[in-house]
Amino acid sequence: MFGYYLDLAWRSLKRSPILTGLMVLAIGLGIGASMTMLTVLHVMTDDPLPGRSAQLYTPHLDPLPLDHKRRGDGPDASDNLTWPDAMALLKAHRATRQAAMAGGSMLVRPARADVRPFDVDGRYTTADFFPMFGVPFLRGSAWGAADDAVGARVVVLAESLSRKLFGADDAVGRMVRLGEHDYRVVGVTRDWQPSPLFYADASAKRYSDGDRFFLPLSTAVDQKLDVNGNFSSWEKNDADSRMVSPTTSWLQFWVQLDTPPQVAAYRQYLVDYSAQQKALGRFQRPPANAKLYGLMGWLAHEDLVPNDVRLQLWLALGFLFVCMLNIVALLLAKFLRRSGEISVRRALGARRRDIFVQLGIESALIGVAGGALGLAIAQLGLWSIRQRPDDYARIAQMDVQMLFGTLALAIAASVLAGLLPAWRACRVAPALQLKTM
Amino acid sequence: MRIHLQVRPILAALHSHKAAVVLLVLEIALTMAVLGNLVFIVYGNIQRAHVPTGVAESGIGLIQSIGVIGQDNPGTAAGNIAVLRAVPGVADAAYGGPPLWFVQSNPVFVDPSRKQALAKVYEFQGSQGLVSTLGLRVIQGRAPARDELPVAENATKDTEVPVLATQALASRLFADGHALGKVIYDGGSNPMRIVGIVDHLRGGITGRADDDYALVAEFLLGNQNVGGGFMIRAGDPAHLPEVLAAAAAALQKANPGHVQSKLYTMAELRENYFRSDLAAGRMLVAIMLILLVVTALGVSGLASFWVQQRRRQIGMRRALGATRGDILHYFQVENFLIVSAGVLLGALFAYALNLFLMHRFELAHLPAHYLLVGALALWVLGQLAVLGPALRAAAVPPVVATRSV
Numbered sequence: 001m002f003g004y005y006l007d008l009a010w011r012s013l014k015r016s017p018i019l020t021g022l023m024v025l026a027i028g029l030g031i032g033a034s035m036t037m038l039t040v041l042h043v044m045t046d047d048p049l050p051g052r053s054a055q056l057y058t059p060h061l062d063p064l065p066l067d068h069k070r071r072g073d074g075p076d077a078s079d080n081l082t083w084p085d086a087m088a089l090l091k092a093h094r095a096t097r098q099a100a101m102a103g104g105s106m107l108v109r110p111a112r113a114d115v116r117p118f119d120v121d122g123r124y125t126t127a128d129f130f131p132m133f134g135v136p137f138l139r140g141s142a143w144g145a146a147d148d149a150v151g152a153r154v155v156v157l158a159e160s161l162s163r164k165l166f167g168a169d170d171a172v173g174r175m176v177r178l179g180e181h182d183y184r185v186v187g188v189t190r191d192w193q194p195s196p197l198f199y200a201d202a203s204a205k206r207y208s209d210g211d212r213f214f215l216p217l218s219t220a221v222d223q224k225l226d227v228n229g230n231f232s233s234w235e236k237n238d239a240d241s242r243m244v245s246p247t248t249s250w251l252q253f254w255v256q257l258d259t260p261p262q263v264a265a266y267r268q269y270l271v272d273y274s275a276q277q278k279a280l281g282r283f284q285r286p287p288a289n290a291k292l293y294g295l296m297g298w299l300a301h302e303d304l305v306p307n308d309v310r311l312q313l314w315l316a317l318g319f320l321f322v323c324m325l326n327i328v329a330l331l332l333a334k335f336l337r338r339s340g341e342i343s344v345r346r347a348l349g350a351r352r353r354d355i356f357v358q359l360g361i362e363s364a365l366i367g368v369a370g371g372a373l374g375l376a377i378a379q380l381g382l383w384s385i386r387q388r389p390d391d392y393a394r395i396a397q398m399d400v401q402m403l404f405g406t407l408a409l410a411i412a413a414s415v416l417a418g419l420l421p422a423w424r425a426c427r428v429a430p431a432l433q434l435k436t437m
Numbered sequence: 438m439r440i441h442l443q444v445r446p447i448l449a450a451l452h453s454h455k456a457a458v459v460l461l462v463l464e465i466a467l468t469m470a471v472l473g474n475l476v477f478i479v480y481g482n483i484q485r486a487h488v489p490t491g492v493a494e495s496g497i498g499l500i501q502s503i504g505v506i507g508q509d510n511p512g513t514a515a516g517n518i519a520v521l522r523a524v525p526g527v528a529d530a531a532y533g534g535p536p537l538w539f540v541q542s543n544p545v546f547v548d549p550s551r552k553q554a555l556a557k558v559y560e561f562q563g564s565q566g567l568v569s570t571l572g573l574r575v576i577q578g579r580a581p582a583r584d585e586l587p588v589a590e591n592a593t594k595d596t597e598v599p600v601l602a603t604q605a606l607a608s609r610l611f612a613d614g615h616a617l618g619k620v621i622y623d624g625g626s627n628p629m630r631i632v633g634i635v636d637h638l639r640g641g642i643t644g645r646a647d648d649d650y651a652l653v654a655e656f657l658l659g660n661q662n663v664g665g666g667f668m669i670r671a672g673d674p675a676h677l678p679e680v681l682a683a684a685a686a687a688l689q690k691a692n693p694g695h696v697q698s699k700l701y702t703m704a705e706l707r708e709n710y711f712r713s714d715l716a717a718g719r720m721l722v723a724i725m726l727i728l729l730v731v732t733a734l735g736v737s738g739l740a741s742f743w744v745q746q747r748r749r750q751i752g753m754r755r756a757l758g759a760t761r762g763d764i765l766h767y768f769q770v771e772n773f774l775i776v777s778a779g780v781l782l783g784a785l786f787a788y789a790l791n792l793f794l795m796h797r798f799e800l801a802h803l804p805a806h807y808l809l810v811g812a813l814a815l816w817v818l819g820q821l822a823v824l825g826p827a828l829r830a831a832a833v834p835p836v837v838a839t840r841s842v
Contacts, residue, residue: 018738019738019742022734022735022738025731025734026731026734026735029727029731030731033724033727116696117696307797307798307799308717310797310798311478311794311797311798312717312720312721315471315475315721315724316724318467318470318471318790319471319724319727319728321467322464322467322468322471322728322731322732323731325460325463325464325467325735326464326731326732326734326735328460329457329460329461329464329735329738329739330735330738330739330742332456332457332460333457333738333739333742333743334742337742337745337746381720384719384720384723385720387716388713388716388717389709389712389713389716390713390716420456424456
């Protein structure tokens with residue numbers, strides 16, 4: 001029966017090509033606009049480390065004084081950790097792996113005379129960062145805990161930076177001048193850039209920034225290197241000592257916890273640590289303020305999707321709704337015009353249900369065509385998004401999931417739009433229609 | 438007169454197509470709601486992109502010149518400013534950055550204890566000549582004289598800094614209107630004394646009231662070698678690009694150890710600043726146009742269906758003496774009635790959508806004249822969309838009435 005209905009639908013659509021074209025165009029435009037914005041939302045809220053994200057957590061403490069007020073649009077000072085807290089959590093070693101980190105920017109001064117000095121963004125971190133996040137190494141390896149302990153002058157380079165400095169040569173073991181010191185290259189990673197860059201500070205451009213070098217955090221603190229990110233102090237601090245001050249937060253901290261009991265235990269540990277700090281007089285707020293966010297939970301908390309993207313998504317969905325109303329009206333006109341034909345089929349024994357299914361298949365066929373057009377329009381829309389100067393522009397690409405989502409949404413929208421007209425059409429009284437024919 | 442007489446039969450005819458009419462009315466109402474709000478958002482963005490910063494924008498250019506550590510560099514700050522001023526066509530030059538660039542924004546306090554921040558303020562700091570290079574208009578008090586500028590090399594934590602404040606900031610900090618001579622503080626240690634008021638200076642343009650909260654401080658720079666932003670103001674704005682390039686070349690010659698990464702005119706800075714807004718605006722305009730097209734297609738699709746359905750009735754009316762004009766008017770009036778109902782409902786929807794957007798996205802209230810413009814647009818659109826089908830209806834010959842189907 002399905003094949004027959006499909007054939008009927010195809011004939012019917014061919015009979016009024018302009019009306020059919022209008023409906024396909026309307027659903028294509030609505031779906032195209034909606035899928036463009038849904039894809040942007042999808043890639044912005046995507047899992048940056050599939051397979052690992054479920055085991056990654058970020059602990060947050062609340063070391064702020066009771067009377068501290070967050071400035072309206074300023075960063076939340078308790079989003080980051082202070083140096084003493086980060087070091088305490090690191091040394092406690094309660095998680096499978098743990099790393100503290102902060103973004104940094106350094107002037108690279110190539111040995112080759114033909115390359116001018118340039119600035120490059122990277123990360124100061126501790127040894128567990130690499131195995132915890134699964135950073136893929138091309139050559140060499142990460143530094144070890146011993147290097148962290150002494151603040152060794154070692155560096156891990158990303159492939160693109162290594163190639164820029166040393167060409168195709170193996171960079172491991174070579175020296176590179178960053179800022180005012182020479183660092184020994186211990187490893188080269190593939191260009192690795194989780195999107196969003198979940199472990200970066202709130203001030204980072206999380207969809208376009210990536211790390212091109214990695215230095216031991218202790219080395220950065222010893223040499224007071226520049227940090228990219230928010231420094232929030234809640235007491236007067238000397239510029240000289242603020243990196244290690246107990247009243248300045250600037251570090252991000254991530255842990256790997258493999259099992260639910262481990263997660264619960266770590267959560268308890270954070271509360272206990274806060275209680276201990278409160279007993280010592282350092283913390284003032286309730287220890288229960290200490291939080292442990294999962295990776296996706298943290299991204300939701302950070303709310304990375306800008307308001308204008310949400311606004312445009314709402315507008316696009318509203319637009320799809322208008323298009324659907326349009327199709328409802330056109331289908332109603334089209335189906336009711338065929339009252340005669342429907343009456344003949346009814347008189348010949350077709351049940352209402354059969355008519356309903358037949359018309360439903362016709363709507364779905366429009367949906368398939370509209371979905372194909374919508375895909376093309378969405379690609380155009382995404383291309384235009386990629387031309388934007390925004391930080392998320394580069395990643396606006398459709399994946400397989402969204403591709404099938406587009407088709408499914410188009411068919412669902414057109415079948416939904418066909419419901420009312422089909423219902424009206426299958427309730428036509430055959431006798432009356434046949435008489436007037 | 439005749440049109441008036443037609444209304445009742447039209448309403449009666451529409452009554453038998455309730456479902457289609459309701460759908461069309463809804464579609465027009467939704468189009469109106471989305472359209473009204475979109476136009477409002479886009480127009481707001483365009484307006485924002487033209488808010489002046491308060492500086493002499495057409496003449497200002499920026500040279501980003503950064504020292505490379507360890508490289509010898511003979512240039513000094515005072516020397517660099519002199520070099521820039523000597524370039525033909527340069528009216529003024531200073532070390533410091535213009536608005537819409539990286540302007541620091543800090544909380545300010547009127548009490549030395551710094552407990553209660555009164556406002557967030559853009560702080561413009563630079564060398565001697567900053568105020569005149571920016572071309573600020575001092576409307577009260579005066580710009581700090583050269584001999585009262587704090588000397589950058591000798592400045593300590595307690596050195597008092599004379600500053601200019603914008604009028605908006607002055608009245609925010611001192612409601613009584615007596616800001617001149619008062620001392621204020623930012624997060625740093627130095628007290629700042631307001632010696633003059635400028636009319637406007639916007640560090641950024643976000644649409645919020647505190648855009649126009651700014652402080653300007655000049656420091657006397659001498660032999661230190663500083664890198665960062667150097668600004669020039671061209672005497673004749675028409676020649677700014679050439680003058681800026683010449684100035685950059687002169688600065689590079691005087692500072693072989695500097696890396697010049699960027700040159701910007703103020704117009705380019707403004708363009709960069711608003712690029713993202715404009716890109717989003719273009720997308721909204723595209724959605725708007727497509728929406729109008731889709732609605733027009735819907736209206737005209739349904740109208741042609743009705744025309745086709747009523748061919749016999751049209752033929753009968755023609756046979757009974759109706760002119761072509763009557764038939765044409767019939768469909769035009771019918772369309773006008775439907776669009777009018779849609780517009781009325783649409784005004785309600787537009788306000789509802791606006792309330793929702795205000796709640797979620799801090800949008801302003803939708804002024805009523807946007808609705809009027811939207812209604813007008815939809816009426817015109819409806820008439821255009823129905824014109825084709827209506828003309829086809831008018832062309833139906835009376836003889837159709839006598840034919841069977």
